[in-house]
Amino acid sequence: MGLLSHLLLLFLCFLPSILSQIKEFISIDCGGTSNYTDSSTGLEWISDSGIMTNGISVLVNRDDNGQQYGRRRDFPTDSKKYCYRLNTEERRRYVVRATFLYGNNESEEYPKFQLYLNTTKWATVTVLDSSRVYVKEMIIRAQSNLINVCLCCATTGSPFISTLELRPLNLSMYATDFEDNFFLKVAARVNFGALTKDAIRYPDDPYDRIWDSDLDKRQNYLVGVAPGTQRINTSKYIDIRTREYPPMKVMQTAVVGTKGQLSYRLNLEDFPANARAYAYFAEIEDLGVNETRKFKIEKPYVPDYSNAVVNIAENANGSYILYEPSFMNVTLDFVLSFSFVKTRDSSRGPLLNAIEISKYVEIAPKTVDQDVNFLYAIRLMSPESSWTSEDGDPCIPTQWEWVTCSTTPSRITKIALSEKNIEGTIPSELKNMEELAELWLNGNSLSGPLPDMSNLISLRVLHLENNKLTGPIPPYLGSLPSLQEVYIQNNSFMGKIPAALLTGKIIFKYEGNHQLTRGSEHSSHFWLILGTALGALAILLVLILGSLYLLCNLQKWTLYQKNDDKGESLRTSTKTSNAYSLARAGHLMDEGVACFIALSELEEATNNFSKNIGKGSFGPVYYGRMKDGKEIAVKIMADSSSHGTQQFITEVALLSRIHHRNLVPLIGYCEEEHQRVLVYEYMHNGTLRDHIHDSINKKPLDWITRLYIAEDAAKGLEYLHTGCNPSIIHRDVKTSNILLDINMRAKVSDFGLSRQAEEDLTHISSVARGTARSLIRKGDVISMIDPQLAGKVKIESIWRVAEIAIQCVEQYGVSRPKMQEILVAIQDAIKIEKGSEANNNISSASSKGQSSRKTLLTSFLDVESPDFSNGSLLPSAR
Ligand SMILES: *[C@@H]1O[C@H](CO)[C@@H](O)[C@H](O)[C@H]1NC(C)=O
Ligand SMILES: *[C@@H]1O[C@H](CO)[C@@H](O)[C@H](O)[C@H]1NC(C)=O
Ligand SMILES: *[C@@H]1O[C@H](CO)[C@@H](O)[C@H](O)[C@H]1NC(C)=O
Ligand SMILES: *[C@@H]1O[C@H](CO)[C@@H](O)[C@H](O)[C@H]1NC(C)=O
Ligand SMILES: *[C@@H]1O[C@H](CO)[C@@H](O)[C@H](O)[C@H]1NC(C)=O
Numbered sequence: 001m002g003l004l005s006h007l008l009l010l011f012l013c014f015l016p017s018i019l020s021q022i023k024e025f026i027s028i029d030c031g032g033t034s035n036y037t038d039s040s041t042g043l044e045w046i047s048d049s050g051i052m053t054n055g056i057s058v059l060v061n062r063d064d065n066g067q068q069y070g071r072r073r074d075f076p077t078d079s080k081k082y083c084y085r086l087n088t089e090e091r092r093r094y095v096v097r098a099t100f101l102y103g104n105n106e107s108e109e110y111p112k113f114q115l116y117l118n119t120t121k122w123a124t125v126t127v128l129d130s131s132r133v134y135v136k137e138m139i140i141r142a143q144s145n146l147i148n149v150c151l152c153c154a155t156t157g158s159p160f161i162s163t164l165e166l167r168p169l170n171l172s173m174y175a176t177d178f179e180d181n182f183f184l185k186v187a188a189r190v191n192f193g194a195l196t197k198d199a200i201r202y203p204d205d206p207y208d209r210i211w212d213s214d215l216d217k218r219q220n221y222l223v224g225v226a227p228g229t230q231r232i233n234t235s236k237y238i239d240i241r242t243r244e245y246p247p248m249k250v251m252q253t254a255v256v257g258t259k260g261q262l263s264y265r266l267n268l269e270d271f272p273a274n275a276r277a278y279a280y281f282a283e284i285e286d287l288g289v290n291e292t293r294k295f296k297i298e299k300p301y302v303p304d305y306s307n308a309v310v311n312i313a314e315n316a317n318g319s320y321i322l323y324e325p326s327f328m329n330v331t332l333d334f335v336l337s338f339s340f341v342k343t344r345d346s347s348r349g350p351l352l353n354a355i356e357i358s359k360y361v362e363i364a365p366k367t368v369d370q371d372v373n374f375l376y377a378i379r380l381m382s383p384e385s386s387w388t389s390e391d392g393d394p395c396i397p398t399q400w401e402w403v404t405c406s407t408t409p410s411r412i413t414k415i416a417l418s419e420k421n422i423e424g425t426i427p428s429e430l431k432n433m434e435e436l437a438e439l440w441l442n443g444n445s446l447s448g449p450l451p452d453m454s455n456l457i458s459l460r461v462l463h464l465e466n467n468k469l470t471g472p473i474p475p476y477l478g479s480l481p482s483l484q485e486v487y488i489q490n491n492s493f494m495g496k497i498p499a500a501l502l503t504g505k506i507i508f509k510y511e512g513n514h515q516l517t518r519g520s521e522h523s524s525h526f527w528l529i530l531g532t533a534l535g536a537l538a539i540l541l542v543l544i545l546g547s548l549y550l551l552c553n554l555q556k557w558t559l560y561q562k563n564d565d566k567g568e569s570l571r572t573s574t575k576t577s578n579a580y581s582l583a584r585a586g587h588l589m590d591e592g593v594a595c596f597i598a599l600s601e602l603e604e605a606t607n608n609f610s611k612n613i614g615k616g617s618f619g620p621v622y623y624g625r626m627k628d629g630k631e632i633a634v635k636i637m638a639d640s641s642s643h644g645t646q647q648f649i650t651e652v653a654l655l656s657r658i659h660h661r662n663l664v665p666l667i668g669y670c671e672e673e674h675q676r677v678l679v680y681e682y683m684h685n686g687t688l689r690d691h692i693h694d695s696i697n698k699k700p701l702d703w704i705t706r707l708y709i710a711e712d713a714a715k716g717l718e719y720l721h722t723g724c725n726p727s728i729i730h731r732d733v734k735t736s737n738i739l740l741d742i743n744m745r746a747k748v749s750d751f752g753l754s755r756q757a758e759e760d761l762t763h764i765s766s767v768a769r770g771t772a773r774s775l776i777r778k779g780d781v782i783s784m785i786d787p788q789l790a791g792k793v794k795i796e797s798i799w800r801v802a803e804i805a806i807q808c809v810e811q812y813g814v815s816r817p818k819m820q821e822i823l824v825a826i827q828d829a830i831k832i833e834k835g836s837e838a839n840n841n842i843s844s845a846s847s848k849g850q851s852s853r854k855t856l857l858t859s860f861l862d863v864e865s866p867d868f869s870n871g872s873l874l875p876s877a878r
């Protein structure tokens with residue numbers, strides 16, 4: 001029983017570990033036609049027929065190297081690369097090995113081509129002897145779950161491969177200080193004193209490293225053996241439990257310099273280079289009591305090392321124990337000559353069991369992930385097509401057929417996928433391809449809306465014609481700074497074409513999109529009118545009626561539902577990048593930005609922010625005086641959230657490019673040390689809200705002054721709507737945002753919530769709310785006006801304003817007046833009011849006003865509830 005359970009235990013403990021090691025091996029017989037187990041090694045080879053669709057399997061005329069060399073895979077001689085994808089475990093170290101046996105000695109010209117590991121050049125494979133197996137081995141630490149081994153760039157013959165092997169290593173084997181940035185390319189791994197010419201590998205080496213025999217002189221052209229060199233061997237157990245675990249079989253043989261010296265010369269492929277070099281020593285002779293084996297390295301001369309005395313048994317603390325001194329980083333020549341020489345007091349000559357030398361190969365950068373992600377995503381949308389079969393990095397070492405790349409760093413500049421049977425929606429990964437200049441996706445079956453393309457600042461040419469794309473054309477498209485040509489014919493786009501695409505600066509072809517409207521004068525301004533009218537209404541009513549009750553309600557009006565999910569926050573905060581990011585973030589054209597003012601300058605101007613003059617939507621406002629005497633209002637932005645950031649950006653971006661007598665001028669801005677500050681011209685008379693609301697301290701505004709203020713505000717808003725391209729909707733018109741200068745002329749301020757007209761159509765809340773409406777509808781204007789005005793004004797003039805005001809609260813935008821009409825009404829009212837001052841000198845304008853008033857009055861009294869049945873939210877010409 002005891003024996004049985006022991007055996008069982010042994011079986012359970014050891015068998016799985018050995019099996020698991022083999023299970024983790026990947027051994028690909030390239031060109032092989034079947035899967036099989038190699039009877040001499042126990043390794044399981046799999047045919048690459050299931051994983052490699054390119055190239056052809058070619059019979060090799062030699063069968064003396066094992067079944068895996070019976071066939072090879074030949075690839076076309078073209079400009080493409082051919083890649084095998086191997087699965088790895090992140091952060092684990094591996095031996096990756098590719099071998100090449102050409103076999104065909106009748107061929108005129110032997111192949112010469114390049115081997116790459118990912119984007120890093122691994123080796124040039126040059127076949128000089130068709131009967132020889134060329135071995136390329138790389139030790140890597142996996143950075144993710146896969147690596148690519150690619151062949152390409154044949155200069156003679158065609159690229160081919162015989163086997164591809166992946167061998168995981170254990171623990172800290174082959175760890176180096178440089179492994180984040182360097183692979184280790186094995187240049188020599190030699191077993192000295194070998195019993196045969198055959199290399200030692202699996203199963204003698206459980207990690208299946210290949211230890212070349214020193215009898216096989218052609219591997220590294222090992223020559224220059226010192227006289228008196230003898231081969232020794234042992235069958236005793238050797239303790240190899242150090243870091244690199246060389247196989248015991250390798251350590252059981254050695255060479256000794258019986259005349260006091262051991263020397264060799266060998267070739268190192270691709271050297272001179274920096275290398276990691278190991279020597280493996282184990283005392284495998286039984287030395288007498290008085291005997292010692294002490295030696296030094298004489299060549300190559302390495303300071304600090306060349307004087308060190310090796311005493312193997314002492315260093316290893318005993319015989320038959322491995323001692324593995326190493327150079328972690330040493331510069332070696334193409335021809336490496338090395339020699340060990342015994343010390344004077346040593347009785348025995350030097351001994352050497354094995355060496356291992358690997359070159360540090362710097363890991364080459366790959367194409368930036370954000371570009372590659374899009375390419376991989378779109379490849380999945382046409383799975384059966386041949387164009388998707390190219391693997392590896394899209395740019396390095398050769399470009400995929402359908403992409404064009406820039407170098408250092410590699411970015412995608414062109415994607416050419418016209419008529420490639422692509423189905424589905426355009427992947428959202430397109431978003432970050434900032435270097436993409438040309439996108440050709442025409443003639444596919446792409447559907448759904450366009451993904452976010454607002455970052456494609458290099459995009460010049462966009463071909464989307466003949467697809468099934470839907471949704472609106474995003475307004476920022478016209479503002480992309482590099483855009484020159486846009487083709488979207490024969491899709492199902494809908495909505496309004498952004499005005500910027502129709503200016504003629506961009507070639508824009510859009511026939512065959514039946515729901516896409518060019519946007520006539522009216523329809524293109526429809527949403528504008530809507531915003532305008534509602535915004536204007538707020539001012540007008542406040543101005544006219546002035547009642548607190550109304551004011552409070554009006555301020556709560558949601559002209560537009562706030563939509564803060566745009567996610568375009570300003571991340572950069574350096575002075576130089578501001579202009580750019582500001583322009584980008586707001587999708588605005590970069591026509592110049594208000595000037596930057598240093599915080600220190602502002603501290604001086606405001607006397608360290610000592611005079612608080614109010615509170616804006618951003619935060620506190622301070623009075624200041626610049627060195628040149630200019631008076632300023634300095635707004636400190638308190639809200640540092642992305643929402644606040646967006647407001648700041650919008651304000652700076654808008655105000656630095658629009659200038660109008662009735663818009664408050666932005667002098668500059670400051671963004672420093674988490675401080676965001678806006679600097680405006682100082683407005684001596686504060687906000688309109690102060691004057692209407694805080695009438696205890698201020699003389700109440702008379703009607704004519706109110707009308708002038710309304711006129712100014714309306715002019716400012718009208719400029720935003722019609723004078724700017726694209727149009728701007730303020731979205732936050734209220735009395736506290738109307739500032740009064742020294743002459744009581746009004747300027748509109750606070751553009752933080754503004755939007756360009758075409759955006760967010762779907763989020764517009766078009767239905768006017770509030771109780772203003774019902775009072776006017778009853779015709780009871782007098783009961784609503786500011787009591788302080790009662791009796792001092794011409795009712796006629798108030799009515800003229802009321803008429804237009806009532807139109808502003810019409811349920812649907814189509815029924816509301818344009819800002820221009822509002823302006824005319826206000827100017828009419830001014831004339832009427834002035835006329836009263838000039839003793840009833842009634843102008844034609846006022847009589848016109850009177851007649852329209854009658855119409856309106858009639859309609860107020862007659863119509864109970866307006867008929868909305870045929871009212872529609874779609875734009876319509878009025
Ligand atoms: C490698 O490590 C694993 C887990 O530590 C162990 O099971 C396995 O036996 C080791 N392989 C070799 C060859 O030492
Ligand atoms: C060989 O083995 C692999 C992996 O186990 C399998 O995917 C493939 O189909 C097999 N190929 C053949 C020809 O049996
Ligand atoms: C090719 O190899 C075969 C077998 O090794 C040999 O008999 C033949 O002479 C070789 N041909 C050439 C051209 O070297
Ligand atoms: C090789 O490339 C793949 C794909 O780009 C990447 O995920 C992996 O980390 C790279 N591996 C190494 C070792 O560089
Ligand atoms: C090796 O040493 C050289 C010279 O000191 C140094 O330039 C290099 O970065 C080191 N590391 C590698 C991996 O080459």
Ligand SMILES: *[C@@H]1O[C@H](CO)[C@@H](O)[C@H](O)[C@H]1NC(C)=O
Nearest residue numbers: 286287288289290291292347
């Ligand atoms: C070892 O050294 C001692 C003293 O130095 C000497 O007496 C003895 O003969 C030596 N033995 C051998 C085997 O050389």
Ligand SMILES: *[C@@H]1O[C@H](CO)[C@@H](O)[C@H](O)[C@H]1NC(C)=O
Nearest residue numbers: 313314315316317318319321
């Ligand atoms: C060296 O070996 C001796 C005996 O073999 C042992 O007692 C000692 O602990 C070892 N020393 C070290 C540092 O391993």
Ligand SMILES: *[C@@H]1O[C@H](CO)[C@@H](O)[C@H](O)[C@H]1NC(C)=O
Nearest residue numbers: 465466487489490509511512
């Ligand atoms: C759009 O479709 C029509 C009808 O199929 C076709 O004649 C026309 O050439 C297409 N336009 C483009 C730009 O391909």
Ligand SMILES: CC(=O)N[C@H]1CO[C@H](CO)[C@@H](O)[C@@H]1O
Nearest residue numbers: 195196231232233234235236
């Ligand atoms: C000590 C020892 O094992 N020596 C062996 C070295 O190799 C030769 C040739 O294989 C054997 O004959 C020796 O016995």
